[in-house]
Amino acid sequence: MSLPPILSAEHLSKHFAQSRRRRLPGRAPARLHAVDDVTLAIHPGEALGLVGESGCGKSTLARLLCRLLDPSAGQIYVAGREVTTMSTAAFTRSPMRSDIQMVFQDPTDSLNPRFNSFDLIADPLRQLKPPHSRAELIAKVEAAARSVNLPLDLLSRFPHQLSGGEKARVGIARAMVVTPRLLILDEPTSALDVSVQATVLQLLDKIRRDRGVALLFVSHDLNVVRLLCSRIMVMYLGQIVESGPTDALFRDPAHPYTRALLSAIPTLRGRAGGQRIRLDGEPQSPIAPDGSRCRLYGRCPAQQAFCAQAEPALTGQPGGRQVRCHFAGSAVPGQR
Amino acid sequence: MSANPLLSVRDLTLDFRSRHGTVHVLENVSFDIAPGEIVGIVGESGSGKSVTAFAIMGFLDKAARVLSGDIRVQGRDVMAMSTRERDLWRGKEASIIFQTPRTALNPIRTVGQQIGDVIARHTPASPTEVQEKVLQAMRQVRIPDPERRMGAYPFELSGGLCQRIGIAAALACHPHLLIADEPTTGLDVTTQAEIMELIRDTARAKDLATLLITHDLALASEYCDRIVVMHAGHVVETAPVAELFARPRHPYTAGLLGSVPSLVDSIQDLRAIPGSLPDLRRADLPPCRFADRCPRHHADCDIPGLRLEGIAPNHLVACRVPL
Numbered sequence: 184m185s186l187p188p189i190l191s192a193e194h195l196s197k198h199f200a201q202s203r204r205r206r207l208p209g210r211a212p213a214r215l216h217a218v219d220d221v222t223l224a225i226h227p228g229e230a231l232g233l234v235g236e237s238g239c240g241k242s243t244l245a246r247l248l249c250r251l252l253d254p255s256a257g258q259i260y261v262a263g264r265e266v267t268t269m270s271t272a273a274f275t276r277s278p279m280r281s282d283i284q285m286v287f288q289d290p291t292d293s294l295n296p297r298f299n300s301f302d303l304i305a306d307p308l309r310q311l312k313p314p315h316s317r318a319e320l321i322a323k324v325e326a327a328a329r330s331v332n333l334p335l336d337l338l339s340r341f342p343h344q345l346s347g348g349e350k351a352r353v354g355i356a357r358a359m360v361v362t363p364r365l366l367i368l369d370e371p372t373s374a375l376d377v378s379v380q381a382t383v384l385q386l387l388d389k390i391r392r393d394r395g396v397a398l399l400f401v402s403h404d405l406n407v408v409r410l411l412c413s414r415i416m417v418m419y420l421g422q423i424v425e426s427g428p429t430d431a432l433f434r435d436p437a438h439p440y441t442r443a444l445l446s447a448i449p450t451l452r453g454r455a456g457g458q459r460i461r462l463d464g465e466p467q468s469p470i471a472p473d474g475s476r477c478r479l480y481g482r483c484p485a486q487q488a489f490c491a492q493a494e495p496a497l498t499g500q501p502g503g504r505q506v507r508c509h510f511a512g513s514a515v516p517g518q519r
Numbered sequence: 520m521s522a523n524p525l526l527s528v529r530d531l532t533l534d535f536r537s538r539h540g541t542v543h544v545l546e547n548v549s550f551d552i553a554p555g556e557i558v559g560i561v562g563e564s565g566s567g568k569s570v571t572a573f574a575i576m577g578f579l580d581k582a583a584r585v586l587s588g589d590i591r592v593q594g595r596d597v598m599a600m601s602t603r604e605r606d607l608w609r610g611k612e613a614s615i616i617f618q619t620p621r622t623a624l625n626p627i628r629t630v631g632q633q634i635g636d637v638i639a640r641h642t643p644a645s646p647t648e649v650q651e652k653v654l655q656a657m658r659q660v661r662i663p664d665p666e667r668r669m670g671a672y673p674f675e676l677s678g679g680l681c682q683r684i685g686i687a688a689a690l691a692c693h694p695h696l697l698i699a700d701e702p703t704t705g706l707d708v709t710t711q712a713e714i715m716e717l718i719r720d721t722a723r724a725k726d727l728a729t730l731l732i733t734h735d736l737a738l739a740s741e742y743c744d745r746i747v748v749m750h751a752g753h754v755v756e757t758a759p760v761a762e763l764f765a766r767p768r769h770p771y772t773a774g775l776l777g778s779v780p781s782l783v784d785s786i787q788d789l790r791a792i793p794g795s796l797p798d799l800r801r802a803d804l805p806p807c808r809f810a811d812r813c814p815r816h817h818a819d820c821d822i823p824g825l826r827l828e829g830i831a832p833n834h835l836v837a838c839r840v841p842l
Contacts, residue, residue: 236707236709236710237678237707346795347564348795376563376564377734377735377736377775377778377780378563378775378778378791379791380780381777381778381780381789381790382791384780384789385786385787385789385791388786403707403708404708404780405708406737406780406781407780410786410789411786443709444708447708447712448708448737449711449712449735449737449738449740449741449781450741450781450782451740451764451776451779451781451782459712459716462709464663465677
């Protein structure tokens with residue numbers, strides 16, 4: 184990875200203040216820790232997977248990274264330039280806006296039903312890179328449609344006249360039309376049938392390989408992430424609990440939460456990790472989490488008394504891996 | 520098909536009349552479920568999975584017209600029941616668990632009241648007895664702290680807990696047939712595993728005939744005994760789980776398996792099925808509705824009278840050129 188990262192973030196946090204009605208009199212407002220101290224970097228042509236369960240903060244992190252939300256703390260750099268100092272509005276007007284594009288979850292909800300495919304794809308172009316002529320606009324929209332294998336005769340159709348897979352491709356074409364360097368995809372295939380999902384995944388992989396567009400793929404489907412991404416980050420209650428190369432993480436998950444997650448996914452080949460590992464109870468509240476213990480404490484099958492006394496830090500491991508667990512080192516020499 | 524099925528669906532053919540013409544939704548759908556057996560129906564959206572479940576439960580829309588076939592539960596003809604008979608049958612003999620648990624529950628009544636409604640309808644009991652039975656039903660689905668949770672409204676509970684409430688209501692009157700229509704859509708993988716284990720354990724313990732409707736082949740492979748594969752309103756193949764995944768005989772089943780992410784090592788190995796479902800409004804639908812997408816399409820395929828036929832023990836397939 185000699186190239187500088189397209190996007191990097193340092194100590195990024197997002198806390199939401201609780202509403203006034205829920206605040207107890209005389210107390211400071213409680214804060215919901217959606218994203219806590221996340222550091223990451225995405226390089227050109229790389230596919231990074233972000234996995235975790237609902238409520239873990241993965242969508243909030245995706246929105247922070249595209250500057251749709253303002254972080255509470257931390258910095259975001261686009262191609263080495265800090266963008267957290269400029270306002271959201273200023274970022275939208277800057278040329279960097281078209282470098283990072285987002286593809287949203289449900290293609291039915293995220294497309295304006297009153298626009299046809301042509302206008303849906305042309306819209307980001309008109310907003311961000313206004314073309315000089317009608318001919319240029321048509322040429323760029325058609326090029327974007329071709330890049331996602333969308334037949335040009337579908338450009339006159341409206342969303343309700345398209346199938347789920349076609350709508351998903353319109354969503355990706357909308358992002359591709361402004362020639363971004365990074366696509367942030369928030370569960371883009373969760374609403375699709377397996378066969379259609381296979382087409383969309385291969386399309387995304389082709390875009391990455393042919394155009395060097397980096398992908399940040401947010402998903403709860405580890406099977407999909409395994410195929411598409413070379414590196415995976417696992418989130419739990421706002422924190423990164425494990426990250427590393429996909430193969431290593433699947434072969435030998437170091438964090439108990441990753442192990443539980445891997446053991447819960449149904450596969451046609453039998454379980455990856457043998458018997459399913461249960462996480463008992465409910466997750467801790469993300470509102471004002473107790474900073475003096477591990478966030479998985481109380482559910483963790485491998486917990487020790489020490490886990491309730493100190494919060495583990497995200498520590499580097501051999502092979503480009505990082506784990507946030509006091510006892511992750513059991514398989515790695517030189518650790519506690 | 521098994522000797523003494525609890526549920527038996529035979530040659531069910533139905534269509535929907537709409538403004539845009541008649542939609543041929545199901546044609547000659549047949550399958551059985553034995554007591555204690557978990558059968559999965561898998562297929563893409565629009566293949567007729569949910570319509571089949573709704574036909575069994577008697578939830579069909581007015582636009583639906585059953586052209587032929589019958590559905591028997593414990594030998595009783597379900598479609599011949601009057602509305603009143605059906606209301607007493609549903610919930611007591613057969614229950615359904617819906618997709619998206621939060622919207623299936625009434626948002627302005629407590630979950631305890633909603634389970635109590637089902638119990639009070641089918642078993643005459645005093646309010647205290649009903650309450651005791653509600654607690655029992657909630658304990659049965661392993662809801663922690665049921666005394667407190669029964670007073671909660673659906674919005675106060677997580678998706679996984681809401682689905683447990685749905686299961687508790689479905690099982691409260693001890694039915695013999697349980698239909699689960701995509702019960703884990705929208706739930707996390709760890710919650711999904713818990714809910715599916717709960718359904719499986721209950722089915723085993725109470726000898727329930729269970730129908731699991733899902734588009735997730737991996738999920739079906741893990742929790743079902745037998746799989747029914749549907750495509751465009753036809754049952755194209757049915758076999759025990761291990762047999763179906765080891766040796767799929769219908770090209771559509773093989774195609775579906777080729778597009779499952781957990782079965783391949785590299786993204787290039789994924790194989791999408793070309794084309795999409797045929798337009799079910801067509802009057803001239805081919806005998807095999809997969810013919811237009813099929814890599815093995817043959818002149819014989821266009822001869823009418825294609826039926827589901829045995830190809831191996833317990834293995835039925837509707838194909839003239841099986842794999």
